[in-house]
Amino acid sequence: MxxxxxxxxxxxxxxxxxxxxxxxxxxxNKDGNTKTKYDEMQLITRGKAYTYAFWTxxxxxxxxxxxxxxxxxxxxxxxxxxxxxxxxxxxxxxxxCIWHNAYFGLNNSKSRxxxxxxxxxxxxxxxxxxxxxxxxxxxxxxFQDALMNIIxxxxxxxxxxxxxxxxxxxxxxxxx
Numbered sequence: 001m002x003x004x005x006x007x008x009x010x011x012x013x014x015x016x017x018x019x020x021x022x023x024x025x026x027x028x029n030k031d032g033n034t035k036t037k038y039d040e041m042q043l044i045t046r047g048k049a050y051t052y053a054f055w056t057x058x059x060x061x062x063x064x065x066x067x068x069x070x071x072x073x074x075x076x077x078x079x080x081x082x083x084x085x086x087x088x089x090x091x092x093x094x095x096x097c098i099w100h101n102a103y104f105g106l107n108n109s110k111s112r113x114x115x116x117x118x119x120x121x122x123x124x125x126x127x128x129x130x131x132x133x134x135x136x137x138x139x140x141x142x143f144q145d146a147l148m149n150i151i152x153x154x155x156x157x158x159x160x161x162x163x164x165x166x167x168x169x170x171x172x173x174x175x176x
Contacts, residue, residue: 010079024116029107036105045102053093060085076143083148087155098162114163117156124153 025034038046064081067074074081097103104110131137131146138144 028109028112028116029105030109031107033107037107038102038105042102042105045100046097049093049096049100049102052096053089056092057085057089060088075141076147077145079145080143080147080151084151087151091155091158094159095162098159098166103163110163114160117160121153121156121160124149124156128153 022034025036026032029036061082064085076084094103104113128137128146128149131144131149136144137146
């Protein structure tokens with residue numbers, strides 16, 4: 001199989017991202033374990049969340065299949081379109097878990113998660129800003145891969161806002 005430099009870079013980026021994710025999981029969990037522990041209700045809720053995320057991804061990909069058969073051109077390259085579908089699926093899964101008390105496991109540190117989420121968002125926005133300054137965000141009127149850094153940064157901001165709002169809602173319910 002012949003990989004272009006871009007494809008090889010993407011593959012290496014995914015591998016490095018997975019390694020970083022394992023390290024972050026180890027740091028986020030209070031017990032230093034890479035596996036998050038959930039109770040039975042959380043596992044059931046997470047299963048529903050994965051189902052909703054799966055069907056969201058299927059619907060988006062079907063939409064992209066249908067629109068790609070016509071002459072309509074999105075102002076995004078294909079990588080951005082399909083990766084965005086994955087990000088939307090992740091947001092659906094995470095949002096459902098947050099609102100149904102199944103996002104944080106029994107051994108997670110919420111404050112450590114918040115720190116890493118902020119760092120990941122800032123890091124992604126920094127990369128996007130750098131690539132934009134080099135003229136690599138939009139080329140010939142089409143958003144390029146650098147847009148994904150903005151989308152990932154926004155995803156972590158959305159998750160953070162949801163967690164913050166959920167915390168306020170939970171405090172309000174406890175006072176009733």
